[in-house]
Amino acid sequence: MHELAITVIGPDRTGIVADVAEALAAVGANLTDSTMTRLRGHFAMTLICTGPSADDASAALSALGGGLLATVRQVEAEPSPSAGEPFLVSVHGADRLGIVAAVTRVVAGAGGNITDLTTRLTGPLYVLVAEVDLPPGRADELAEQLAVAGAELGVDVTLRRAESELL
Secondary structure (H helix, E strand, C coil): CEEEEEEEEEECCCCHHHHHHHHHHHCCCEEEEEEEEEECCEEEEEEEEEECCHHHHHHHHHCCCCCCEEEEEEECCCCCCCCCEEEEEEEEEECCCCHHHHHHHHHHHCCCEEEEEEEEEECCEEEEEEEEEECCCCHHHHHHHHHHHHHHHCEEEEEEECCHHHC
């Protein structure tokens, strides 16, 4: 059995998720992890599936057309690293260059692993929300470092423990 990493991008339209899922199911692909979003009118999906060869999955997806670009590659199943303590980092403020770079560098410097990250620009307001696994006992130090980075960027940054039912 093959494990595949697949990305699909293109202009957004109704039914893309259904089309992708049906095309993959038709070649025996079982979707195990996926994420999908719309980015300023563009569709973006990343998923992991098991089952068919990379060539079979790629052929099934190329038949979709409609300006979609799909990439498929075989990956090796790797055990998940032991998770740390789950936290949420949120950033709100005026848009400016370097917010994601600065905040994620501070998280990485504290040994945090970003497991999910979303950003949105709504008018002048920039919002970043990240799910982060932290090594035990690092939250207070990270909160202080994020406060410094937020002050330098002119944005509000918060760190709070994630409730497991929210993830």
